Amino acid sequence: MKKTFPLILVFVFGILGIIPFFVPHPFIQNSDEFLRNEFLRILAAFALVLGLGSLLRVHIDKIKRKRENWQYSWILIITFVISSVIGLFGGVRGTGILPTTIGTFQFDIWTIYWNVAVPLGSTMFALLAFFMASAAYRAFRVRSTEATLLLAAAFIVMIGVLPLGDRVSPHLPSFAQWIMDVPNVAGQRGILFGVALGVLATALKIILGIERSWLGGGGK
């Protein structure tokens, strides 16, 4: 029961996922729309709550045991609770029951998101530019044919999309575009075939109950 019932569900819902692709009948399409846009969307929202529960548990445990850098867990919990309360009771744009303005100062969740989460996220990704430059330097030190090809392609593509590329040679931007359209597509497409076959094999293994690691506990 503990193992067989979830496996049957996976099989049945797996088939339900495949059928709408081949059967355009309105009943099938409408049922699929309800399943996808209502039922499973709700399940995804509950999964988020579960994930947040796990996140909070990890950080509360860190505080209790006073693990390294435990003080920062307080920062996470406090900012999470404050932004959740403001978002849940204040509405997305301050239309809820909780007031989210003091004079002209707004602090609704939309304002917080755009002024805290978005700049922090883009700065984190911007930081990667420096680390990628360092990785490129290390790759160049390998001095193999493959590493040289990789860096040459990267260099041409980078220069080609800049206004500088046109100054260096008027043919450089179109050559960069050619690299993107022909050899790049050939390499990526070859890899994509392998990925697709892997996805298909794994999907079939899961639906047929051969792959059971998702059950956890060794599938018992």
Next chain:
Amino acid sequence: MNISGNPWIWVSALMSLAIFSFLYRDNPFYRFAEHVFVGVANGWAVTFYWHNVLAPSLFDPLFRQGQLYYIIPFAAGMLYFTRFIPRVSWLVRIPIGLYMGYYVGVSIPATIQAYIIKQVQGTILSAQNFQAWNAGNAGVVWSIILFIGVICTVSYFFFSREHKGVLGLSARVGIIFVMIGFGAAFGYTVMARISLLIGRLQFLLGPWLGIIE
């Protein structure tokens, strides 16, 4: 220089500088900003899922409009929480099975259609593909290069035979295409990150410090 008086601009700027401080080394300012990011991003996620999914798609139909069949997704969703009760924790497999089963099923025809059929269609040597380049006779050459590149790349990932002879040669050509592909993807990713960096610097020098317009 016209420094901003908007408190949110100051928050954004100081948080951005705290993240940039990681370039020197790991430090308390970076860790503070990192934890604020996780906290606020998750707070936003809770708000988003509540106001866009749970309230309009579950609680309103179930409790206000009396559409009782919504009890099924509600009950299935609640089963996620059995994860925290060891005696019945196996029940968490039910919502996971429902969700994963459906999307694994969806992925089968979608993968065949998008990643195999469409890709083969775009690779085969046909008059339609030759013309798709809008490059005259050069389109034929490019289609042939693309075709050879795909075949050789696939042969590079064929490990059931030793890479010797014809297979060795095609695998060698394949790795050249793979490396050019990785290089191009790398270059594009670096440019995307650089454009983010320029955006952050423009923010710091513009809206915050007022040095540039």
